[in-house]
Amino acid sequence: MEKDLKEYITPPIMLIVVLLAISLMFIFPVLNMIILGAILAYGIRPIAFRIQSKLKFSSISILLAMIIVLIPLILLVAYISFIISGFLVGFFSSNPNLDMDSVISQLSTYIPQNPFLDKNSIVPTIQSAGKSVLTYLVGKLGSFANITLDLFILICSVYYFVKDGDNCYNFIKSFVPKEYNDFFERTVESVEDVLKSIFYGHFLTSVIIGIFGAIGYSLLGYPYGIFLGVITGILQLIPIFGPWPIYWALAIMDAIGGNYPRVIVVLLFGFFLSLIDMYIRPAISSHHADIHPLILLIGFLSGPLVYGIVGFIVGPLILGITYAILDSFRKELQESK
Template sequence: MKRTLTFSRRVVTATFIALLLVALFGLIGYAASFFFLVFGSITVAVVISGLSHFVRRNVSLSYSLSVGLVMIILVVLIGGTIWALAPTVSRQADELAKSLPQSVIRLRDNLSQTELGRKVLEGIPDQPGQLLSAGGPGRGVLSQITGVVSGTLGGLANVLIVVIAGIYLASAPDNYRRGFVRLFSPSYRGRLLGVMDQCYTTLKNWFISRTITMTVVGLVTGVGLALLGIPFAIVLGIMAGVLNFIPNLGPYIALVPALLVAMPQGTNYLLYVMALYMGVQSLEGYILTPMLDKRFVSVPPALLLFGQVLLGVLVGLVGVLFASPLIAVLLVCVEELYVKDRLELKT
């Protein structure tokens, strides 16, 4: 009888956990914007707080003054970088935007000369206008312009919310931490604070690791393209560095415009550019990332890829962008709150 009750209890527990996971994924799917706004704000707060603690350790300032100093330094650095690079980057970006459509047309013409290429082109509209929505050309163009403008404004508003909320969280992190743990039993609050500290350290280390890899990839790619004589090397290098924020998928996305730009210069340059990008990714994947993982934080590559696919299906691009830090934090929570507190305590 007792064994039957134990088995029934396990079935009920497993069913409850399964339903809870389904509800969680459903909630992420329906409230994705809010969820990732909160997570993005927490990430920004972790970065600001980590820099502020670093300043506080090396300069005799209070935490509040350290936060203010960090914000001033960040504004000066970001503003100075934009001021210094804006003319060149703007010019190259404008020229790149004009060059890419011509490269796409040239690629279409090359593919149409082979049987395999013609099969690839089947089903792809010959004219860009055919991609517009139904209801007439004018209405399609208007709807696209409206969608782009609204999407851009929405994205900028979200970024502004994330930054402002992150500053608020970083200015008084202990208040929010204590307020959150008060929702739980007093006997468990100390444990939760410890886990939150580990999540904070994991997010901070993840950001340091990503920043280093993005910087190295962007610099090496830009310098390599410039040495090869590829146009728009600065913009393509920046794109390679920024897109490296997305593990696994970002480098291949960055490769596409570089190949299109190199195409008019001949097959040899296509091979040179591909070799450069593959070499940079080998440097990042086999040397830089393992070295940083030992020092900072490591996320299993297969788990990260599955997480990117799952979050991409559930919430789209923003899920792919935040998959890496989110999985890193979830690994800490599962290890501490489930493996150690539930499984290992029973054995």
């Protein structure tokens, strides 16, 4: 045993371990951007290669592919911001004498009584929470330099992972002993299946549900029907939510306004959205990896706690990839028996 350890614990190995540990200390603050860059590069590579078959210039093809993928995301964020800002401006302009303290006091009457929160402390508590949120947002604006650095690293990571992804794969594979090549290749295939399952089975499902929602809400006569569809698609990404908060909120608003026929219709439409999710998601995901919903749920909920908003993507992917590697190792052990 001691002889085996001496064969592995050599000065070059120790030097490599120390350097890797030091390097990880430098990389860790931006590790989430690097991981996200690798994930996005996986989806952008096919687009870049297709463009490259026409242009024959790899750098230009990669940049065009990144623009094609990022423009819809930028437009989506811009659209959501535009609608929300327009709504707030219209609301406050139509209510110039609005007393926020009075509004908060009225809202507090609808809050269920809590033995730890009496009537005299409800309003100050809400105001304190609002101030905390505003302080957090101001703090985020103050860290503009860090956000810019993260975005720069993300863009660079996407570019170089798309351009040199094969070289990175071959470099890692060169360290794998020959007797473990099959396990390594099977693990890589499992990881690709997980990525495809999450990309197609969840993001594509959210897009489809969002489109159905936008069409349905618009036909039912709701203002901002497209915006409601976009929010429905975003909520669909989070397993614990789905489309139900939107259609239940609309149903409650219609019930308060006395529009009872539309209450029934929007609830039926909402149940339809929830039901088609049960068919669309398995139909798309079944062609790739079969990931247990609990794994994705934990990833979606715990990811933002570790990596911030990026965790909504990184969390389920890391847990899914970990599951794929463990499953591949389990199959390897079963075959060796």
